[in-house]
Amino acid sequence: SESSNPSKTVLVTGGSGLVGKAIEHVVATGECAEDEKWVFVTSKEADLTDAAAVKKLFSKVKPTHVIHLAAMVGGLFKNMKYNLDFLRKNLAINDNVLQASFESGVVKVVSCLSTCIFPDKTTYPIDETMIHNGPPHNSNFGYSYAKRAYAEQHGCKYTAVIPTNVFGPHDNFSIEDGHVLPALMHKIYLAKNLARLFIWTLREYDEIDPIILSVGEEDEVSIKEAANMVIEGMGYTGEVSYDTTKADGQFKKTASNAKLRKYLPNFKFTPMKQAIKETCDWLNKNYDIARK
Numbered sequence: 001s002e003s004s005n006p007s008k009t010v011l012v013t014g015g016s017g018l019v020g021k022a023i024e025h026v027v028a029t030g031e032c033a034e035d036e037k038w039v040f041v042t043s044k045e046a047d048l049t050d051a052a053a054v055k056k057l058f059s060k061v062k063p064t065h066v067i068h069l070a071a072m073v074g075g076l077f078k079n080m081k082y083n084l085d086f087l088r089k090n091l092a093i094n095d096n097v098l099q100a101s102f103e104s105g106v107v108k109v110v111s112c113l114s115t116c117i118f119p120d121k122t123t124y125p126i127d128e129t130m131i132h133n134g135p136p137h138n139s140n141f142g143y144s145y146a147k148r149a150y151a152e153q154h155g156c157k158y159t160a161v162i163p164t165n166v167f168g169p170h171d172n173f174s175i176e177d178g179h180v181l182p183a184l185m186h187k188i189y190l191a192k193n194l195a196r197l198f199i200w201t202l203r204e205y206d207e208i209d210p211i212i213l214s215v216g217e218e219d220e221v222s223i224k225e226a227a228n229m230v231i232e233g234m235g236y237t238g239e240v241s242y243d244t245t246k247a248d249g250q251f252k253k254t255a256s257n258a259k260l261r262k263y264l265p266n267f268k269f270t271p272m273k274q275a276i277k278e279t280c281d282w283l284n285k286n287y288d289i290a291r292k
């Protein structure tokens with residue numbers, strides 16, 4: 001996406017993913033500022049675990065700003081199966097991208113933490129100050145430690161956002177590897193909102209301390225309520241049974257969005273039911289091309 005007179009080049013890593021696609025959509029439909037050029041990259045342009053490839057990418061694109069989304073990502077079962085790979089790959093990707101940003105004089109980086117990386121045993125709601133208060137849930141210690149390590153930064157405007165349970169078009173709907181909602185949808189447009197908040201963070205959020213991008217505690221739903229919304233969204237009328245022999249993962253991740261509300265008191269999130277319905281409709285229409 002190119003404006004007429006760009007003085008800022010925004011490099012988005014993970015451009016083919018759930019969040020990257022949503023940002024691309026929002027930028028392409030009117031959110032691109034006059035002075036910005038947006039470049040979305042995937043693993044095809046550069047394998048970000050490879051330091052030399054990352055350096056090459058940065059000298060080609062010459063970004064002034066970076067939204068760093070690329071990561072080895074997955075739901076509970078994939079995390080349990082590949083804990084070590086999650087640690088090694090994500091440490092390498094994050095180290096390479098942040099180091100290349102630092103060396104090439106990038107003025108602002110927005111990276112991605114997650115509520116999954118917070119301590120397992122905690123008080124609720126969790127907020128931005130509590131990341132290091134105890135060990136993460138053991139189902140995803142690899143992912144968590146890789147992300148926790150770069151919550152700390154040195155002197156630059158390199159900040160991080162903490163999205164919570166994202167789903168939407170272009171998600172990974174794999175039953176084995178996906179997050180709970182898309183995986184459920186496979187069995188039987190909240191992302192757009194998050195994309196707008198990413199762009200807001202890039203342009204307006206001047207703190208280095210991370211910020212949780214989440215709906216409020218009052219909008220938390222149980223897995224059962226979420227499952228019921230998916231059943232309704234998919235128009236499923238058959239019988240439903242719960243297999244309680246499977247791992248649960250972390251019990252809950254109730255997050256405070258008080259900090260976000262301080263900045264954006266009037267921001268409207270898509271209601272959960274509507275977002276699930278839109279994602280179900282997207283999956284039904286795009287089943288052939290969906291990651292699954």
Ligand code: NDP
Nearest residue numbers: 014016017018019042043047048070071073112114165166
């Ligand atoms: P996706 O799994 O949808 O996309 C991952 C992206 O990372 C893809 O574009 C993929 O590119 C890229 N990628 C993975 N490995 C490499 C690599 N070695 N080199 C280059 N690119 C690579 O992720 P999401 O959009 O869901 O997540 C984006 C960020 O948000 C991540 O950092 C994640 O940790 C974080 N997050 C996500 C949440 C969620 O619920 N989804 C919640 C909280 C945080 P390719 O297609 O080419 O493989």
